[in-house]
Amino acid sequence: MQGNDVALDGVSVTYSNGFTAVHPTDLTIRPGEFFSILGPSGCGKTTILRAVSGFVQPSAGRILIGGDDQAGKAPNARPTALIFQNLALFPLMSVRENVAFGLEARRMSKRARLAKAEELLDLVALADQGSKKPGELSGGQRQRVAIARALAVEPSVLLLDEPLSALDLKLRQHMRTELRGIQKKTGVTFIYITHDQSEALTMSDRIAVMNAGRIEQVGTGDEVYSQPLTAFAATFVGEVNALPGTITSREGGLVRMDTALGQMIARNPTDMAEGSKAMLFVRPEHLRIDTGNLVNRIEATLERRDLEGAFLTLHLRATATGQPLAAHMVNTGAPLPQGTTSVGFLPEAALVLPEGPVAKTGGEHAA
Ligand SMILES: Nc1ncnc2c1ncn2[C@@H]1O[C@H](COP(=O)(O)OP(=O)(O)O)[C@@H](O)[C@H]1O
Ligand SMILES: [Mg+2]
Structure with a gap:
């Protein structure tokens, strides 16, 4: 068996009711790659898979597998x-007959x-x-068994639609x-579809x-x-902790931003202009309660501590706005702050991106 590359060239899918489930998409999946399409329910993942497998016709564009137009x-x-x-x-x-079934034709x-x-049963350890x-x-x-059965016809591309969700x-x-x-x-x-970010990662x-x-x-x-x-991706x-605001100045790859929680400095890979509406993103593992001489600081109150064994999740609330903030830290047994404290982060640990739709709930956290 050998993998082929899959290329989507301007592929869009509009269903007969006029709804466009997939807007024009260019995508190249490499031969032998484990490639995941990750997104919330209803975003068009299954539609892309149906188009690649031929159960749905693209409304525009071409799908090539191993260079061959499908x-x-x-x-x-x-x-x-x-x-x-x-x-x-x-x-x-029997299991054996199930696997052999695809070969009857x-x-x-x-x-x-x-x-x-x-x-094939040997391959899947059965x-x-x-x-x-x-x-x-x-x-x-x-x-x-299902995987062995699918592989029996020696596909060069295996399409998996949320196969583990049950x-x-x-x-x-x-x-x-x-x-x-x-x-x-x-x-x-493998083209693997999931709404579960930890599966994809x-x-x-x-x-x-x-x-x-x-x-x-x-x-x-x-x-x-x-x-x-x-x-959305962030x-x-x-x-992630997200702070909306406006860019006030640029300094190299960093920008200064006004937010409701004060002025922050962070990385901005997309070269946004002064005055742009933006969002600052900082992961919980980058938020520190020991703020030392950090330039980015937020005054907050610790509301709850979740013990996850080796790690702690701290749930804080920003004093100025009431916005919830999350911080992850290694559980060293060190005393945690009481009452009002400050949390902070390095400019390099936070990212400023253009304002845009955010995920309603993060991709399922299965871990
Ligand atoms: N046959 C169809 N006719 C009209 N709309 C459809 C059809 N199949 C799916 N849709 C719509 O297209 C969107 C994408 O669906 P789908 O590709 O199944 O998403 P996902 O797999 O990401 O959950 C959804 O809004 C869904 O309701
Ligand atoms: Mg689906």
Whole structure:
């Protein structure tokens, strides 16, 4: 098996009721990449996957797989296979027969089909489970059967639509490692759709952050988390404190900003002009209660402390505006501030981005 690249060239999808679920999108997914599309429910993720697999026709643009234009090709004529949340395994067939099922349309003897199924079951670490019925397996094992079945037709691109969302948390976390391992072993290109940011961050080579029918950013997990390009990406991926304000001056890569909590200095990668409406984003792990000589300081009251073992989450409230703030810190046992205190952050640890829509709730925090 081998992965192909997938290129979306100006692809948009407008459904027959006139609703545009995907606005013109350019995207290149590399051969053998584990690529995730991350975004809230309804943002158009499944629509993109349907377009790639051929169940939906793009209203404009082209989809190329391995350089080959897929226009007019039926789903079963494409080098793709699709796995849904609902795995749709056949309950009365054995696991081995389920995996071999996809091969029936091929000119292969039954013996060859079952041999191939055995090979795939070995790949997903179910070599000794072939004779069981799906109902006799655990949720994670059934998931792996579905993957083996999808891989049986030797797709060069495997499309996975929130395949773990029906599983409980422990299993979901375990399956992340499994899926990543299977992807590495086969070298098949995986396009993985999820609304769960920790799934995307843990498994992917690269992530596309999607909102309201548009891809707002493509990058590695580190890039998307540490260098978000939009207010939406900053608020959907990971937790963040957001302060709206206006840019008052520029100093190199830094800007000075007026906010309701005072003047702040932070990084501004997008070269915004003085007078621009902006938002400052600072992650909880960059907010410090030991403010020393930090230039950015906010007066606040500690309202609650959540113990998470090695870490603490401090829930604070800014004195000036009542805005809630979150800070993460290592649990060293050091005494925490009582009453009014100040929190602060380094200019380099905060990011100023153009004002824009923010995520209503962050991407699900499954960890
Ligand atoms: N067949 C359809 N006709 C009209 N609108 C649709 C259809 N399928 C999906 N939509 C709408 O398109 C948007 C994107 O849907 P979808 O791609 O399923 O989002 P996601 O997978 O990100 O949750 C949603 O607003 C949804 O209601
Ligand atoms: Mg969906």
